[in-house]
Amino acid sequence: MITPSLESIRRLPKVELHLHLETSLRLRRLAERHGDGDAAFEPHLVADPAKFSGYDRLRRLRYASRAGKIPNELYTAENIEQITYELLEESAAHHLRYVEVRVGGRRGFSLLGASRMLEAMARARARAEEAFGVRCGFIITIVRERGPEEAEERVLEAIACRECGVVGVDLAGDEGNYPPTLYTRALGRAREAGLGITVHAGEFAGPSSIWTSLYQLGAARLGHGIRAVEDPELLDYLREHHVTLEICPSSNMRLGLVSSLRGHPLKTLMSAGVPVTINSDDPMLLSTDLTRELHLVAETFQMRLDEIAGLLQTAARAAFVSNEMRSALQHALR
Numbered sequence: 001m002i003t004p005s006l007e008s009i010r011r012l013p014k015v016e017l018h019l020h021l022e023t024s025l026r027l028r029r030l031a032e033r034h035g036d037g038d039a040a041f042e043p044h045l046v047a048d049p050a051k052f053s054g055y056d057r058l059r060r061l062r063y064a065s066r067a068g069k070i071p072n073e074l075y076t077a078e079n080i081e082q083i084t085y086e087l088l089e090e091s092a093a094h095h096l097r098y099v100e101v102r103v104g105g106r107r108g109f110s111l112l113g114a115s116r117m118l119e120a121m122a123r124a125r126a127r128a129e130e131a132f133g134v135r136c137g138f139i140i141t142i143v144r145e146r147g148p149e150e151a152e153e154r155v156l157e158a159i160a161c162r163e164c165g166v167v168g169v170d171l172a173g174d175e176g177n178y179p180p181t182l183y184t185r186a187l188g189r190a191r192e193a194g195l196g197i198t199v200h201a202g203e204f205a206g207p208s209s210i211w212t213s214l215y216q217l218g219a220a221r222l223g224h225g226i227r228a229v230e231d232p233e234l235l236d237y238l239r240e241h242h243v244t245l246e247i248c249p250s251s252n253m254r255l256g257l258v259s260s261l262r263g264h265p266l267k268t269l270m271s272a273g274v275p276v277t278i279n280s281d282d283p284m285l286l287s288t289d290l291t292r293e294l295h296l297v298a299e300t301f302q303m304r305l306d307e308i309a310g311l312l313q314t315a316a317r318a319a320f321v322s323n324e325m326r327s328a329l330q331h332a333l334r
């Protein structure tokens with residue numbers, strides 16, 4: 001079988017559910033363009049994650065990619081608006097019709113305040129929709145290591161800023177040492193307020209981390225979730241309850257969760273009937289984009305263009321949008 005070309009995949013209308021704004025990396029690039037940064041900076045070359053394993057590898061990669069420190073002065077509302085706009089412009093170039101952008105950078109929130117931060121992003125969202133027709137929703141990322149109190153604070157801010165385009169809450173960070181039970185109260189409030197819940201789980205930790213995310217946090221989607229493959233009962237549950245996995249192939253490989261894409265459980269998950277989507281996660285950090293991720297999957301697993309389009313339809317089905325918008329997206333992706 002001939003793999004669909006990169007260009008034919010690029011042209012497919014798309015939905016992406018798991019994409020971090022990568023605030024510090026984007027601010028850094030912005031500063032470099034204005035001539036006050038380190039021109040040789042290449043985030044994917046700075047860290048050597050091979051020396052680390054598990055969650056420490058991610059921590060190391062993120063930390064090292066920010067080495068050189070981004071000055072606080074760069075965290076202005078104008079710059080946040082600009083980097084959000086650029087992300088949406090890039091998304092539009094890959095024919096994204098709808099994208100959920102995650103943001104959780106502590107510095108932005110503490111220096112600017114949640115409302116100024118999210119209002120700046122909302123301005124970019126409105127401009128990008130007008131200019132490129134790309135729609136967008138924001139997901140607030142809660143980092144486990146920062147504890148349940150900050151989690152609750154973030155949730156309240158997310159609820160207060162819903163008109164800025166906040167559609168959901170994401171629990172991320174160290175799965176192993178910070179179990180879901182610590183965040184039941186915070187995520188419960190988000191759920192009651194009608195926000196979508198997605199949890200980074202089953203990435204570094206095993207199936208029990210996923211079970212607790214489902215039962216204690218009511219996760220509708222899972223960031224990665226690939227270790228579900230270790231538990232057949234869990235696979236049945238995910239299929240029956242339409243819990244969608246946000247799989248990020250390059251991210252999984254870079255962090256050493258799988259040794260090669262061929263060894264990735266994607267196909268097994270799909271064969272078990274689990275709803276699966278493909279995402280780019282941290283495109284700048286990983287030097288990738290959604291088109292490349294889809295092409296990689298098509299190439300490795302011998303998938304046709306209509307099968308790739310099917311993965312994008314799954315993303316439209318699982319997006320945190322109104323039923324009306326969901327139908328419109330599903331129609332646009334046909």
Ligand SMILES: [Zn+2]
Binds near residue numbers: 018020200223281
């Ligand atoms: Zn992620």
